[in-house]
Amino acid sequence: MTRRAVIVGAGGMGKAWGHNLAKHPDVEVAGWVDLDAARATEAVTEVGLVGIEVGTDLGRLLADTRPDFVVDVTVPEAHRDVTVQSLEAGCPILGEKPMALTMAHAKDMVAASERTGLLYMVSQSRRYNADMVVYRDLARQIGALGVLNVDFYLGPHFGGFRDEMASPLVADMAIHTFDQARFLSGRDAVSVYAEEFNPGWSWMAGDANATCLFEMEGGLRFTYRGSWVAEGCNTSWEGEWRACGSMGSAKWDGHQSFAAEVTDGDEGFFRPHRELPVPAHPDSFKSGIEGSLAEFLIALDGGPKPQGECHDNIQSLAMVCAAIESARRKERVLIAEMLA
Ligand SMILES: NC(=O)c1ccc[n+]([C@@H]2O[C@H](COP(=O)([O-])OP(=O)(O)OC[C@H]3O[C@@H](n4cnc5c(N)ncnc54)[C@H](O)[C@@H]3O)[C@@H](O)[C@H]2O)c1
Structure with a gap:
């Protein structure tokens, strides 16, 4: 089953995620958001994606593309807002570490996952080694x-x-x-x-x-x-x-x-x-972000709770x-x- 993803954040790690998602046989990248539109456009070209939506407004892009999940690769300060907004829009989310920079933000994110009943997993990539x-x-x-x-x-x-x-x-x-x-x-x-x-x-x-x-x-x-x-x-x-x-x-x-x-x-x-x-x-063995993506997709298919699920990862934060x-x-x- 192919699942459609939106990526948020098009910096160095965002591009790594772009490649990771693009090569997965069961994932299609539907859109890419960055506050800096030029960065997102450049990342789309570098990863070799065609015909996907690019924008600076996450809410609008989620409404337009209706993805199956979101991957958050923004800077740590932005993780709470991107996560809560994605969950509230009905999208499970796989977010980069650190979950947040404060416990208050992290608790908001866990509460949003509980409220919506949707998976929020942190990609703690060095677990997959x-x-x-x-x-x-x-x-x-x-x-x-x-x-x-x-x-x-x-x-x-x-x-x-x-x-x-x-x-x-x-x-x-x-x-x-x-x-x-x-x-x-x-x-x-x-x-x-x-x-x-x-x-x-x-x-x-x-x-x-x-x-x-x-x-x-x-x-x-x-x-x-x-x-x-x-x-x-x-x-x-x-x-x-x-x-x-x-x-x-x-x-x-x-x-x-x-x-x-x-x-x-x-x-x-x-x-x-x-x-x-x-x-x-x-x-x-699937290493790094390939490993976290594999566990996330298995969990979306009803499989076991992944490592990095927010209730567990908050212990590391x-x-x-x-x-x-x-x-x-x-x-x-x-x-x-x-x-x-
Ligand atoms: N797992 C790893 O090994 C690993 C390695 C590097 C980075 N990271 C993590 O990945 C995340 C990104 O790191 P990076 O090095 O790519 O940073 P970066 O600064 O290169 O890129 C971040 C991008 O996010 C965009 N952005 C910021 N706020 C946004 C928002 N609200 N909405 C949309 N876009 C927004 C910025 O414009 C920028 O293009 C960080 O959390 C970092 O800790 C993880």
């Missing part, structure tokens, strides 16, 4: 998790909205990593103590560095150390991970190098260890908002306070 699934399967073999650490060090020179945001690293990027910690551990966050800061050499106006210590359900401690203005010795976009459990430890460099050891005997100052074999990669609030107040903040 076969190497991370391998690492999760490896970390499941080291016993009860007590420690999860990640280091994230990159120096991208984006320009655009990120250079002006108050918390570019935590709000725009760490949302992925915090969400990955929930995916890897299977646990939600309870509280966080965080510091955000901006080194003198930073080219971003807002704080581009952060250190966050989360308590997760069951007492697990998840530590995040990150910089978005780190030149040299970079990590991958997934970060570098270490997990410690009751039986051993598991590491992932964020690329394709994994290691895990568990105890192999209960004598000696340092106990003997044995290496665990690395689990196989999952078969026929609450980690972001609590970390920012903790850094501001210089005290530990409960996740429950964000969700209340």
Whole structure:
């Protein structure tokens, strides 16, 4: 069954979504909206779409094209309005991360999904990473998790909205990593103590560095150390991970190098260890936004609730908002306070 989509937002990621939707055999792009009409027209040409409606007014384009769903690839500040408007117009929506920049906006979006009974899913694309699934399967073999650490060090020179945001690293990027910690551990966050800061050499106006210590359900401690203005010795976009459990430890460099050891005997100052074999990669895996689109379409066909469904994804956003609030107040903040 072919489903018709409208894309909102025609920047760098909007074009990636244009290609993703255009190549899907069961999707037809019916329209593209951007506040900047020239951008939308350029994106339509670049993706090679013909005969689709282009405009700057989402309401009018939804009324004209009556799509089966909307894909929101606008800047984070616009996500709430685009999502609520699309749901109110009767369209399920697949939106880019972060869900929003504030909990108030996110709660409005969840309420709109409940009110209309329509699916709102966040495309948290780094969930769809076969190497991370391998690492999760490896970390499941080291016993009860007590420690999860990640280091994230990159120096991208984006320009655009990120250079002006108050918390570019935590709000725009760490949302992925915090969400990955929930995916890897299977646990939600309870509280966080965080510091955000901006080194003198930073080219971003807002704080581009952060250190966050989360308590997760069951007492697990998840530590995040990150910089978005780190030149040299970079990590991958997934970060570098270490997990410690009751039986051993598991590491992932964020690329394709994994290691895990568990105890192999209960004598000696340092106990003997044995290496665990690395689990196989999952078969026929769809990565990134191809994966989130596939889950979204299955859910529209009556399939299981997708990862990133708004009631779940708001838990990851609450980690972001609590970390920012903790850094501001210089005290530990409960996740429950964000969700209340
Ligand atoms: N999943 C990922 O890996 C990934 C990667 C990059 C960006 N993103 C996310 O995608 C989104 C877009 O990022 P980008 O890099 O393409 O940004 P961008 O600034 O390049 O493009 C955003 C576009 O949205 C348009 N826009 C803004 N408000 C609008 C509104 N109300 N209605 C219609 N159009 C509007 C702007 O004119 C612009 O063309 C962000 O939420 C970002 O965090 C995700």
